[in-house]
Structure formats: C-alpha cells, structure tokens
Amino acid sequence: MKRNNSGKSTEKSTEKYSDYVYGVHAALEVLQAKRRKVSMVYTTKIPVKSWGQIEALLPKHIQIQYVGRDVLDNMSGTTEHQGIVLFVSPFPFEKTMFEAKKYPFIVVLDGVQDVRNLGAIMRSAYCTGVDGIVLCSKNSAPLTAAAIKSSAGLSEHARIFVAPSMGFVMQELKNRGYGIYLATLGAGENAATIEFKHPAALVIGSEESGISKEVLKCGTRILLPQRRPDISYNASVAAGILMFLMGNQFNKIS
Numbered sequence: 001m002k003r004n005n006s007g008k009s010t011e012k013s014t015e016k017y018s019d020y021v022y023g024v025h026a027a028l029e030v031l032q033a034k035r036r037k038v039s040m041v042y043t044t045k046i047p048v049k050s051w052g053q054i055e056a057l058l059p060k061h062i063q064i065q066y067v068g069r070d071v072l073d074n075m076s077g078t079t080e081h082q083g084i085v086l087f088v089s090p091f092p093f094e095k096t097m098f099e100a101k102k103y104p105f106i107v108v109l110d111g112v113q114d115v116r117n118l119g120a121i122m123r124s125a126y127c128t129g130v131d132g133i134v135l136c137s138k139n140s141a142p143l144t145a146a147a148i149k150s151s152a153g154l155s156e157h158a159r160i161f162v163a164p165s166m167g168f169v170m171q172e173l174k175n176r177g178y179g180i181y182l183a184t185l186g187a188g189e190n191a192a193t194i195e196f197k198h199p200a201a202l203v204i205g206s207e208e209s210g211i212s213k214e215v216l217k218c219g220t221r222i223l224l225p226q227r228r229p230d231i232s233y234n235a236s237v238a239a240g241i242l243m244f245l246m247g248n249q250f251n252k253i254s
Helices: 024-033 051-057 069-076 115-127 145-150 166-175 235-249
Strands: 019-022 038-043 063-066 084-088 105-110 132-136 160-163 179-183 200-205 220-223
Touching: 019 024, 019 069, 019 145, 024 038, 024 051, 024 084, 024 145, 038 069, 069 084, 105 115, 105 166, 105 235, 115 132, 115 145, 115 235, 132 166, 160 166, 166 179, 179 235, 200 235
Parallel strands: 038 063, 105 132, 105 200, 132 160, 179 200, 179 220
Antiparallel strands: 019 084, 038 084
C-alpha cells in the first residue's frame, strides 16, 4: 500500500471522483458495501477508532495520506470527521422507479430538509428491512457526506431513486400497485393497529409542514398516538417507529 506523510495535494488522482465520505462508520460501510470505488484515504497519524478494520478492507493500491486534523476539517467542512475522509466515486442511484415485486416495502420522503434527519431515516430504513427509498429532486435534503455519517454509513447499502416531483412519485406508486400510507398528525388510522397492505409505500413529510397538500389526497393517512395533540415526534423518530411497525408486520425484521 502506498503511503504519503506529506499531506500534499493529490488533485490529479482524485479528479474523476466527485464525492467523499467522512467518519469511521461511513468509511467501514463504504468498504463493506463495495458499491463505490475509493480513490484516496486521508487520516491522522494517530490511528483512528477501528483503523485495523478499515485498513484490512482497503484495496492494496489505495494511497493513504496522513494529515493533520485541520486539513481534514477543511476537506470535510466539519470537525465531526472522526479523523478520516475517503474520496469515492458517486453514489449509485437507481435509474428507474421501483417495481413492487422486487421492492415491496419502500419509503418516500416528501420534503425532508435536514440532512441529519435524512441520515437517521436511512439508518432506520436499513434496520427495518426497507427495500427502497425515494427522494425528490426538489425541496429535499440531498445525500451529502453529513447525511451519510448520520446514517452510520448504512445509506451505502440503500437502493435510492431520486424522482423529479412528488406528483410523478404518486402516479408511479399507483401504477405499480403500492398501498400508499401517509404519516400525518391529527387525523388518520392508528399505525399501531392498522393492517398494512403489501406492497407498501410509506410517505414521510417535511419537518415543518408535513406531507404536501397534493400528496395528502393520494393514500391512507396514518398517525402515531402521542401524549398531547399539540406536540409531535421528530420526523426521523416518527419514521423509525412507522418503519418498525410495517417491517415487523411484513416479517422484514428477524
């Protein structure tokens, strides 16, 4: 393995790669998923947590650059990199909308804005056996390095389709025979007792305004019981609970 202690720029060797991830769990999951090529690893001279596991998974030809934490701060734009940054090829998004037979349990995010909420939802999606995730190209948080770290790297295993609009998504879900379930407040069926139709699509709305008006007409409204009507769960927490209830009912969780 080639190693370089200088910390000099390596733009030529990384220019064909347009993405990066940071954080120990993100690094491990990128390497374990084997869906993205790694071009360069930047880390500190003092070994980071789980470095032995990370190094064992690295292809032999990958260069490792040992740099100061300030260099990693500048690369990642955060101090939360945990001492490691990987330059990788772009995420392999799905090219077409999911088919119900192959992906019978999917989650649709309608305007989730916070990348940490996005990451947390993806983490729960992996844990609860979700087959696919649909994002919208408009008014939604993108899959950034911060989102990937917030997912503990588990987004690296996800099948993700980025749709042009929510209208497109709803029409495609209906055409493919999905039962559409809308996570709402105030009115709806109790998610703890409802029998979900399979295949199913769970729609999670934005943190501020919830599910958009045009989408509210497109499926069955479900809600989580809560202590008072004037409070609500965090979007990622509600999503996690709902995905658990559905995944458990669909025998996705062992």
